[in-house]
Amino acid sequence: MSFLDRFRACSAPPLDSFRPFIVSGQTVGWIGDAFARRLAAFPGTFSVREAGIELSPRLSTFAARTAAVEEALRELAANGVIRGWRDEVYRVAPRWGATALLNIERAAVPLFGIQACGIHVNGFVRDGDGIRMWLARRSPTKSLDPGKLDQIVAGGQPADLSLADNIVKEADEEAGMPADLARRAVPVGAITYAMLRPEGLRRDVVFIYDLELPADFVPRPTDGEVESFHLWPLDRVRDTARDTEEFKFNCSLVAIHFLVRHGVITPEEPDYLDIQAAFLR
Amino acid sequence: MSFLDRFRACSAPPLDSFRPFIVSGQTVGWIGDAFARRLAAFPGTFSVREAGIELSPRLSTFAARTAAVEEALRELAANGVIRGWRDEVYRVAPRWGATALLNIERAAVPLFGIQACGIHVNGFVRDGDGIRMWLARRSPTKSLDPGKLDQIVAGGQPADLSLADNIVKEADEEAGMPADLARRAVPVGAITYAMLRPEGLRRDVVFIYDLELPADFVPRPTDGEVESFHLWPLDRVRDTARDTEEFKFNCSLVAIHFLVRHGVITPEEPDYLDIQAAFLR
Numbered sequence: 013m014s015f016l017d018r019f020r021a022c023s024a025p026p027l028d029s030f031r032p033f034i035v036s037g038q039t040v041g042w043i044g045d046a047f048a049r050r051l052a053a054f055p056g057t058f059s060v061r062e063a064g065i066e067l068s069p070r071l072s073t074f075a076a077r078t079a080a081v082e083e084a085l086r087e088l089a090a091n092g093v094i095r096g097w098r099d100e101v102y103r104v105a106p107r108w109g110a111t112a113l114l115n116i117e118r119a120a121v122p123l124f125g126i127q128a129c130g131i132h133v134n135g136f137v138r139d140g141d142g143i144r145m146w147l148a149r150r151s152p153t154k155s156l157d158p159g160k161l162d163q164i165v166a167g168g169q170p171a172d173l174s175l176a177d178n179i180v181k182e183a184d185e186e187a188g189m190p191a192d193l194a195r196r197a198v199p200v201g202a203i204t205y206a207m208l209r210p211e212g213l214r215r216d217v218v219f220i221y222d223l224e225l226p227a228d229f230v231p232r233p234t235d236g237e238v239e240s241f242h243l244w245p246l247d248r249v250r251d252t253a254r255d256t257e258e259f260k261f262n263c264s265l266v267a268i269h270f271l272v273r274h275g276v277i278t279p280e281e282p283d284y285l286d287i288q289a290a291f292l293r
Numbered sequence: 294m295s296f297l298d299r300f301r302a303c304s305a306p307p308l309d310s311f312r313p314f315i316v317s318g319q320t321v322g323w324i325g326d327a328f329a330r331r332l333a334a335f336p337g338t339f340s341v342r343e344a345g346i347e348l349s350p351r352l353s354t355f356a357a358r359t360a361a362v363e364e365a366l367r368e369l370a371a372n373g374v375i376r377g378w379r380d381e382v383y384r385v386a387p388r389w390g391a392t393a394l395l396n397i398e399r400a401a402v403p404l405f406g407i408q409a410c411g412i413h414v415n416g417f418v419r420d421g422d423g424i425r426m427w428l429a430r431r432s433p434t435k436s437l438d439p440g441k442l443d444q445i446v447a448g449g450q451p452a453d454l455s456l457a458d459n460i461v462k463e464a465d466e467e468a469g470m471p472a473d474l475a476r477r478a479v480p481v482g483a484i485t486y487a488m489l490r491p492e493g494l495r496r497d498v499v500f501i502y503d504l505e506l507p508a509d510f511v512p513r514p515t516d517g518e519v520e521s522f523h524l525w526p527l528d529r530v531r532d533t534a535r536d537t538e539e540f541k542f543n544c545s546l547v548a549i550h551f552l553v554r555h556g557v558i559t560p561e562e563p564d565y566l567d568i569q570a571a572f573l574r
Contacts, residue, residue, distance in 0.1 A: 109563030175560055198556035201569055219560045273554055275479035279456055279500045282390035285483055289573045292566060 013255050016283050018264040019290035021257075024206035030213065032064040033124050035077065035113045038106040039064075042125035042213055050093050054084040067114075077114035085120050094119050096155070096211075102128055103171045108217055115171045122212025128168060131179050132266045133197050133221045135164035135187075135231070137243065143274060145249050145267075146231055148186070148238045150260065156211070160260040161252070163267075164231055164241065165189065165197075165223075175199075175219055186238055187231035197221035200273060203265050203291045220266055222273075246276045265291070294536050297564050299545040300571035302538075305487035311494065313345040314405050316358065316394045319387040320345075323406035323494055331374050335365040348395075358395035366401050375400050377436070377492075383409055384452045389498050396452045403493025409449060412460050413547045414478050414502045416445035416468075416512070418524065424555060426530050426548075427512055429467070429519045431541065437492070441541040442533070444548075445512055445522065446470065446478075446504075456480075456500055467519055468512035478502035481554060484546050484572045501547055503554075527557045546572070 031048060033041035043051070043065050051058040051065055057080045059066040071077045078101075088094045094117075101115035104126050121128050135146040146164040150157055167182040169175065176195065183194035200222045206215040231241045244252075250271055253264045269291060271277045277287065312329060314322035324332070324346050332339040332346055338361045340347040352358045359382075369375045375398075382396035385407050402409050416427040427445040431438055448463040450456065457476065464475035481503045487496040512522045525533075531552055534545045550572060552558045558568065 108560075108566050199559050200554050200556065202560065202566055204566065217566065273481050275481065278480050279389075279483065285389050285485065285498065285573060288482055292570045 014283060015254050015268050015277065015281075015287050016290065018253060018259075018261075018268060019205075019287070019293075022205040022207045022261055022265065023293075024213070024215075025208055027206075030125055031062070033126070034064050034066040035104065036067075036069070038113070040104050040106050040113065040124075040126055042215070043123070044125075044213070047093075047123045047212075050088060051084070054087075057081065057084050074112065074114055078116070081114060081116055085117050089117075089119070094123065100168075101171045102126070102169070112171070118168060118170075122209065122214055125213035125215055127215045127217060129175075129217045129219065130166065130168045131175055131182065131219050131221065132163045132263065133165040133179060133183070133194075133223050134266065134270045135223045135225050136270075137225050137227055139227060142245065144243050144245050145270070146225065147242050147244055147249070148231075148233075149240045149242065151237055151239045154237060156209075157260040159239070160263070161258050162238070162260050162263050165194070166263070166266075169219075179221065185235045186233075187241070188234045189229075189231060193225070193229065194223070197223040201269060201291070203262075203269060205262065205265070205293055207261070216262065218262060218266060220269055222270070246271065246274070250276050295564060296535050296549050296558070296562075296568050297571065299534060299540075299542075299549060300486075300568070303486040303488045303542055303546065304574075305494070305496075306489055308487075311406055312343070314407070315345050315347040316385065317348075317350070319394070321385050321387050321394065321405075321407055323496070324404070325406075325494070328374075328404045328493075331369060332365070335368075338362065338365050355393065355395055359397070362395060362397055366398050370400070375404065381449075382452045383407070383450070393452070399449060399451075403490065403495055406494035406496055408496045408498060410498045410500065411449045412447065412456055412463065412500050412502060413444045413544065414446040414460060414464070414475075414504050415547065415551045416504045416506050417551075418506050418508055418510075420508065423526065425524050425526050426551070427506065428523050428525055428530070429512075429514075430521045430523065432514075432518055432520045435518060437490075438541040440520070441544070442539050443519070443541050443544050446475070447544070447547075450500075460502065466516045467514075468522070469515045470510075470512060474506070474510065475504070478504040482550060482572070484543075484550060486543065486546070486574055488542070497543065499543060499547060501550055503551070527552065527555070531557050 030042035032039040033043050052060040089097050096119045098118040100118045103112040104114050105112045137144050148162040152158045165183045180191045180194045183189035203218050253267045311323035313320040314324050333341040370378050377400045379399040381399045384393040385395050386393045418425050429443040433439045446464045461472045461475045464470035484499050534548045
């Protein structure tokens with residue numbers, strides 16, 4: 013297997029099997045036929061046509077859009093169409109950096125095919141001339157990707173937190189990390205991908221951070237999401253990311269991004285350029 | 294001005310104004326009409342047609358191709374069609390990582406629109422919590438990009454050197470840097486671009502390295518290519534790369550790549566994703 017196989021595993025079906033979700037004249041998501049039929053039950057909020065699903069233009073403010081969509085989604089959740097309600101909202105915008113048009117319940121984001129943001133932190137330790145990386149083994153009871161390898165800290169991006177504050181929150185919840193340590197995480201780039209998953213169409217932006225940790229810091233599972241933490245040398249991270257499916261699908265990409273930036277994957281790798289071209293799609 | 298302006302300055306004309314240069318059935322370059330007419334004077338070596346310029350299939354080995362092309366190019370140099378003969382050869386391959394089909398004189402590479410490789414090294418110093426970067430000011434007498442800002446060490450990639458050995462050579466020639474220090478440079482990624490330049494069609498792969506330097510190391514101009522070296526704080530590097538054309542065209546991209554990887558350009562930058570998508574084109 014190759015590094016590129018990890019990127020191929022995160023490649024979307026053609027979007028032409030979806031219909032655009034249009035808010036205020038801008039495409040912000042992609043909706044499949046089954047969910048579109050469900051939205052047709054709310055004609056005052058969603059206009060469902062062959063060409064696309066449009067949020068009613070009468071909903072002209074951020075607050076009005078957010079409230080009307082939430083009302084419809086709560087009914088769909090009550091009917092079992094939306095599962096795993098999180099009571100956490102994500103921003104909806106045509107692209108990263110654009111003004112949000114509304115907020116939407118996290119559990120519904122993949123059903124609308126809305127771009128979602130998250131943060132992943134590479135926690136590492138320098139010893140001698142080498143680097144070792146802290147990895148989390150996800151709990152075997154998690155609904156998504158149980159038992160897979162993950163970054164030491166990672167999470168979705170709620171609408172009401174800054175990226176930096178979200179890192180502090182997730183670092184505390186997932187790894188028992190003090191805030192002053194988590195705040196040392198440095199943004200180092202991003203990856204994007206789109207793929208079909210059990211939860212729907214994921215169109216994700218993952219903001220990647222590097223966090224050099226002191227040798228005496230040991231993360232500890234605190235919220236039950238992580239089974240155990242492991243400190244691996246980078247050649248083991250490389251071999252595992254390249255040759256196995258032990259990493260959660262997107263966590264392998266974040267690890268590969270780290271390996272390129274830290275000289276473990278070198279220009280002598282024949283796929284060197286293709287790997288980097290695959291970071292943003 | 295914006296970071297993206299630097300990438301727009303390195304964007305190619307549509308390749309349909311060029312004809313493919315085909316070696317052993319594979320496209321390895323793109324040739325303009327004027328140079329194609331010159332190559333028609335060597336019908337035993339080049340088959341010049343509307344659909345493309347093909348190297349004679351009778352030249353079936355690496356050595357035969359290299360010798361026949363060199364013979365034609367030396368005549369074109371004697372006639373003044375090729376200027377600035379370097380007596381340094383570059384590898385010719387359909388893509389990075391593929392086996393070379395021939396070697397070709399460096400001065401002819403942009404005329405054939407062949408992909409060329411180079412190395413650029415970000416030399417930096419950590420002081421306290423901050424980073425400062427060493428930059429070179431190119432000599433005012435250089436034929437290309439005189440007086441522009443450059444990385445501390447940079448150069449084209451000759452066919453007969455490894456990337457690491459080329460860094461050692463360039464570090465010695467350009468900055469008076471000892472080999473043991475230059476060997477600490479870490480590969481951290483690559484950028485690619487294609488653009489029309491005075492010398493022809495540049496299709497470049499730049500392999501980027503980071504080199505943390507001791508605080509007491511001071512580079513010195515040794516071969517006359519560099520006028521002076523300067524140690525700049527990263528906010529000045531950022532502002533200069535974003536708001537001016539002081540950097541040599543490709544050196545601004547290498548500096549921006551560094552600023553993304555070291556948390557100076559952050560996700561709060563609205564063009565954060567577009568900048569990274571522009572690294573490889």
